[in-house]
Amino acid sequence: KSYAVSGGLHGVGVSVVNALSSRLEVEIRRDGHVWRQQYQLTRPTADLSKDESTEETGTQITFWADGSIFETTTYNFETLARRMQETAFLNKGLSITIRDERPEFTGDAPVVHTYHYEDGLADFVRHLNAAKDPAHASIISFEEEGDGISVEIAMQWNQSYTSSVHTFANTINTAEGGTHEEGFRAALTSIVNRYARDQRLVREKEDNLTGDDIREGLTAIISVKLADPQFEGQTKTKLGNTEAKSFVQRVTNEHLRDWFERNPGEAKDIVTKANQAARARVAARQARDLTRRKTLLESTSLPGKLSDCQSTEPEKSEVYIVEGDSAGGSAKGGRDPHYQAILPIRGKILNVEKSRIDRILKNNEVQAIITAMGTGVHDEFDIEKLRYHKI
Structure with missing residues (x-):
């Protein structure tokens, strides 16, 4: 049975691992038995063996990276641990354990980290905002499934002046963003401006708040899962599926509008912060203009x-x-x-x-x-x- 969604980019992951390993062992528990096979320099050393009975299911792959291909075969535990923690955040309720049993790095006792988050993305935002001063109390979170696509979003503003928006597609970190982030941004800007106008939190003659004004201090996680993700760019870290934009935009519009209406006090705090950012933006432009004029008038000063x-x-x-x-x-x-x-x-x-x-x-x-x-x-x-x- 194939997976509904996959986090791989090219569909050749385990084949490439074998190709780049001096030795690889596979142990699979399924259909009531344990199945094993070993590979040496990419080739199987024996046929797939059907071994002892078991009621468990799961796969274990052990590999030794080929030192004749890689300059270094020493793994950084913290890098792997961060990725495992990120994966646990993105799959709420999933438990992931990572062990470092290398005595040269850990001494007598292995280092073991276990990650499990019942609230998923909300816990992710809580983790990212742990050292920051929140601008409002609640973490906003919502999710929805559609035809061949689903989205989860969690977000909270803090008192900093920068945004921290992280996007994922099938648990792959889309560092360059893409269509899912475009849909989120469009909906966020529209909803906040509409609410600010309706509640008269922005004066009639004032311009709309910009996207940058609204996102100042925002920590947000956007995670989409879809059957056929299209990754763009040289590094494949940008989502290109057009259906993701319209789906995420619609879902964000509906859920965020509802949240603002049900939480008027916190919604006002969010708009107030955006208003402060807008005033700072205008003041900064005026300061830059003044600096530029002074430079032109006093070029030798x-x-x-x-x-x-x-x-x-x-x-x-x-x-x-x-x-x-x-x-x-x-x-x-x-x-x-x-x-x-x-x-x-x-x-x-x-x-x-x-x-x-x-x-x-x-x-x-x-x-x-x-x-x-x-x-x-x-x-x-x-x-x-x-x-x-x-x-």
Whole structure:
């Protein structure tokens, strides 16, 4: 009996494993018996044997990667463990155990991890948001089956300024997204804007919230399962099935609209966060425009505290960014002024990783660094204009 869905890309997985192994053993429990066969350098050493009786079912494959093909045959336990955990999240109720029995890595006792998640994708979102401050209490989750396709989605906003949307097709991580993510994004943007307008959480004359505004701080998992997945791109990490977009868009529209109506308090929190992101986006654009105008009007202006070097050749020039005037004075006294520049900035600079772009661009220290580097920012960024090739 064939599987309804498969996580493989090409249908040749076990054949390729055998082709790249010096030795491989297969043990299968089915039809009341244990069946075994061994391979050496890709060829069976004997016929398939029908051995002892059993009521169990399952398959065990043991292989030894061929050292004449692979430069290294040492496996990273943490990499494999992360993949097993991800698979358990994507298949709620499934238990997966991974054991590392290599004494050179584990000592006397093997390392054993078991993964089991009754809430599946909701547990996945909870795991990803564990160290973050949630913007609303509940994890939104829903699922639906259609003709030859099903989808599960879980999501929650947090107070960060970046989105973390992970998509899967038949448990394969589609890192480049694809049609299922397109359908989700379209529905999400439409639903949030419609709700914001209906509840008058956005002023009548204001523009709609953009997709980026709405997804700021969003953690979401989108998992589709379908009979004939079409993967695109060189790395096969983008889903191309057109039916996935319309199906995911319809399901997200229906379930998310219902959730917003049943949870008005949390829905308002989500729209409020999107509104804050929109205001920051507008402020950032204004700050960038101001920076661009200042650059055009004062093209020869450099930060007042910058002690520039004499060289006009970027590849030979270097700049030292130091904390405070005192350090700046010492550095200036010991530099070679021909090719070494010194830029003192006030201590404890803004943490740009945790700040919105509008606040970053208004910061005096950041402005000094941007001006000194000469590359511009955002759409006007040009690495060819970098004034120092060593920073």
